Structures are given as structure tokens and as C-alpha cells.
Amino acid sequence: MSIGAPTPRPFLEVKDLTVRFETDDGIVQAVTGSTFSLEKGKTLGIVGESGSGKSVTSLALLGLHRTRSNAKVAGEIWFDDDELVTATDEKVRLLRGGKMSMIFQDPLSAMHPYFTVGSQIVEAYRVHHPGVTKKVARERAIDMLARVGIPQPDRRFHDYAHQFSGGMRQRAMIAMALVNDPALLIADEPTTALDVTVQAQILDLIRDLQEEFGSAVIMITHDLGVVAELADDVLVMYGGKVVEKGSALDVFRTPQHPYTWGLLGSMPRLDRDVRERLIPVKGSPPSLINLPDGCAFNPRCPYAGRNGNRSFTDVPVLREAGVGTGAGHLVACHLPAEDRKTIFQQDVLPNL
């Protein structure tokens, strides 16, 4: 690279992404000012409780808020040097399912009940390979079913989604998402509907396939264990905003945001009594139509009173977490860095 050349953009760079829905009850601020990036071969974990804007974010990346939707999307999405928010519908459509694809939350409802699993995979392949014959596409689909570990793929090809078990269905969904060798794979809670052993198998499968294909992966979940296992970087979302961001190592070793502390406290641990193990963050998620003033987390935050009134009046911005944290570890909280460090060590760590 010659001196003075601009630094290349990350493979995926999202800047100030904002998604709003206009509804009869008011404007739903589902995602506000989200900024993150991801390189090829890396995995980004997005965590946050239900309604924090994880799925809305991923649908925005695929341009799925464009058709028949009450959504307004703003900001920038740079994907392999193309800007997608302002791109034409046709351009985004051609990327969708091709260079970027998605595994959905609930594979039973995400597959068409009246078409065979095989034909749905064939369809996905042929949209992006208009020249190929049905026979070639069929072989490709069967090959993909075999790759994701479905036994007797040439027979299961003709089955319908309801004839598959939950785990097999999710495998088929993954086969469909990977059939065009996507460079970016978004997995939206791929394991929530599955039992624990199957969960582990599916996660292994995604990891293996990622190594094989070298794709970038966004892993969306509310299970921190999954993130700890798979992600290079972590994004913690609350009320539609990114409240903490950093490498997985940093976020797990020295978590900075009181909400992240709460999430860590609610992680299941095998060395604890069942009753003690799951302590969810107290309180309920904020209304995205009337977000609380100041920090959206203040109604549930035990430390909200520590900064005078700032937690209730000023929206904290995402900035370097400071003292004793890794570079690029960002947090949106008014607590001074030293306070966060002492609180974490004295109050939080002993209870984890």
C-alpha cells in the first residue's frame, strides 16, 4: 500500500444505523445510531434481551425493511465497498441470499409449508445462478444437505419442513443460507428453538462451515455463552442502542456497562444451584416509543443515582472505556472509569 492511500474499509462497516417504525401508537425507535464493523473470517456477537433491536439490525443489513414495511432506515452500511442504504432495490436484492445471507430464528415458520425443503434450497441457488439446470441445482442442494449433516440427503430432499425434527430443520435452513457461498452470514438466534445438545451441534456446524468458507459471521443471541464461545467481537444492545462494544475477551474479562454486568449475572452456570443460577436483570425492557430520558437503562440501573442527575438527563455516548481496558473497548455510561472498575471488582465479580 502506498503512503497516503486511504485505509481500506472494513469488509462490513455500519455507521450510525437508525431504524424507525411508524405505527399507529407512535414512532418505534427500534435501532438508534448503531456503529460497528466486521472483517472476513471473523465473528461478531450481538447480545441483548428481547426487543433490543437485534433482528431489526440484521434485517436492515439485508435490506429487508425495504418492501412493504413501515420502516425508515438511515445511516450507512458499507459492504465490500458498496453502500447499501442508498443502493437500488435491485442491487440489494442481488446481494441478498447471494453474497450475504441469513439464518432465521424459528426454522419451522421460516420455511414454506407447501414446498419441499429441497425445492426451497434449489430455488435459493437458482436465483443467483440463473443459467444452471434444475438437475445441477438439485445436486448442489443435496450436496449442501449432506454438508450440514443431514442423513440420506437425497431422500430428505423431497420432505417438507414439518417432517424434519427441529435440529434437522435448522440444518436445512443453514444449508439454504450457505448454498451460494455467502461472504457474510447472519445467524439470528439460530439455536433458541433447540434443546441443549442440538444447540451445541448447530454451533459447531456454523463454526466449521465458517472456517471452511472463510465468511464473516454475525451471531445474534441473548445467550452470552454462545458469544463467549464463538465471537471475536461483541456488541451489547439495550433499547435499540449499542451500550458496550469490544473484543469478546475484554467484554467478558472486564465488562464495563451495568447492563452487561446484569447479563453476565444471568448466565447459567453449572457450578451453581439451579435456583441460584439464573438471576435475570430486574425490571423490564423500555418502551421503544417513549424511551426514558437520559440513559435508557436508568429505571433498572442500581447505579443511576451516582452521577448527580446525568443518568436521567443526558444520553451517554459510546466512548473508550478508559483505565485498565483494552483498546477499542467502548461503553455508553456516565460512571467514571475508576468507579466502574471498583464497582465491578467489589460488587459484581464476587457474585458471578
Add this chain to the structure above:
Amino acid sequence: MLAYLIRRLINAVLTLIVVTFVTFCVFFLVPKATGSDPALLYVGKQADPAAIAGIREKFGFNDPVIVQYGKFLKGLVFGRDYVSGADITHCSAPCLGYSFKTSQEVWPLLIDALPVTVSLAIGAAVLWVLMGVSFGVISALRRGTIWDRSVMTVALAGVSLPIYFTGLLSLSIFVYWLGFPNPSFTPFFDNPWHWFTGLILPWITLAFLFAATYARLTRANMLETLGEDYIRTARAKGLRERAVIGKHGLRSGLTPLVTVFGLDLGALLGGAVLTEAVYNLRGLGYYALNGIRQSDLPVILGVTLFAATFIVIANLIVDLLYGVIDPRVRLG
């Protein structure tokens, strides 16, 4: 699949036997219970007692109901002879007896009426499916627009206006003002064009009523389908919106209509009573109405049997078809 088919067929036949028995009982016992004599209906009140007794014997009105029903069934399958002394009348199978009023055989009468009803029902069905489905789909795709609201308002009118109102209205507009020919029935094979022009008005009247229901149903089904996760998956694959709606959307949005359509058509084949009455078309509905007006029990019984048969067959076809189009039914 074959075992299922045979089971369903046996079921259909049993249903028909039960329906005929109940109808038979109602129509032949009611006169008994109310003290009126069916024999009197044949010969008129002034007839002499000997003639009445002869009729009574000939038609077996003295037999117990179950024997009468047995003879009726036998007549239906093998034909029967009505005997009173030396007076023998043969009624060949399928025999539904004689009209009280005209003494015509009921079966040929109804068979002649059938093409009228079938033409009316099928022509209207084609119209209402085309109109109802296309208007419903477009409304769903343009939900909330002026188009959507106007279609749904017209549809509401279509659902709530009685057919003799819309029928008379279209008669006065098209026939009396615009000079269209008065609706009439010409057999299709005699002259297809006259068949068409003679029935177009009744078709439109009948289709309007059904199209309204179908448009509302289609719109609701499509809106529900378009909100489904698998529609989002179809988009996420990169399919064109045309394919998303035209293939994935319609496939599940229209499937529930199959049931409704089968049953509606089945019911209509038993006679569109009001439409036939308004346009004076001599189909099954016309004879049903006439039969009731004149207490012509054999005719009423005959029409009921026809109608029941159509409904049972329609049910059977819908069930079988559903097995084909919904894999969850077929394989679940």
C-alpha cells in the same frame, strides 16, 4: 391413499342413505301427522273415494314408512312398478316417483332442469373466482389505499345486499334501460353464443354476491400470509417481489379458498333458488320453489336428493383435493 379413498366413498354413500331417509320421513310423514292425505294431493279433493283408495294402494301410502322407504330405494336403483288392480305403471330406474301436480316422472324432469343449474353455477363460479381473487389480492397488496377501501366497501355491499334486490336492479338497468335480451336458457350445444348472452346477467348477479365474500376472504388470507416468516425468507433469498407474492404468497393465501369454493359450488348446484326465480330460469331451484308452493312432495324430495348428492360429492372432492395441495394434511 387408496384405502382412504374407499373409506371416504363408503362414507359418502352412507351419508346419502341417511339424508334420503330423513328427507323421506319428513316429506312423507308430515302429511300423515297433519292429517292431510297424500293421495288427495294426486287426485284433487273432489275425487270419489274409490279413486282415492286406488291411488293410495297404487303408491303404497298404506304401507309402514320403512316399507315405503324400501320401495323408494328399490325404485331408485332398479326401477319399480306402481300397481293398483289391473292398473300398472312402470317407472324405470332411477325412479323418483311422479309429480303430484303434473303426473310427470320426477327424474326426467330434474335431469332436464340440471343443465340450467349447472350452467348457471359454473359460469358464475368462473366469474366470482376471477373477480374475488384478483380484487382481494390487489387490495391486500395495496392495503390502506383508496383502491383497497373502495373495493372493500363495494364488497361489503355485495355481501349484505339480498340477491332479489341486486337481481331486480340489474334486470331493470340492463334489460329495461339498456335493452339487453331478457335472460333465458339456451342449451350450450344448441347455440353457445345464445347460451352465453342469455346467462350473462344471472351470472353477474350471482357472482357479485360470491365475489364479494371471496375478495374479503382472499384479502384477509393474503395479508396473513404476507406477514409470515417464510415470506421474509423468500425475500431474504433474493427472489423478485413478483415471485415472492406470485409463488410463495398465493400458494398459501389461496389454499383455504379451495374448501370454501368446493362447498359453495356444491351448494349452488343444488339450485340457485333466488336467482332462478328472479330470472325465471327453470333449473333445480325453480322446481324446488314450485314444489314447495304446490306441496308437490315427490319433486321436493327429488331436488333435495340432488342437492344433498352435490354437497356430499363436493365435500369428498374438497377433502381429497386438500390432501393433494396441503402436504401437512397428506403426510401429517
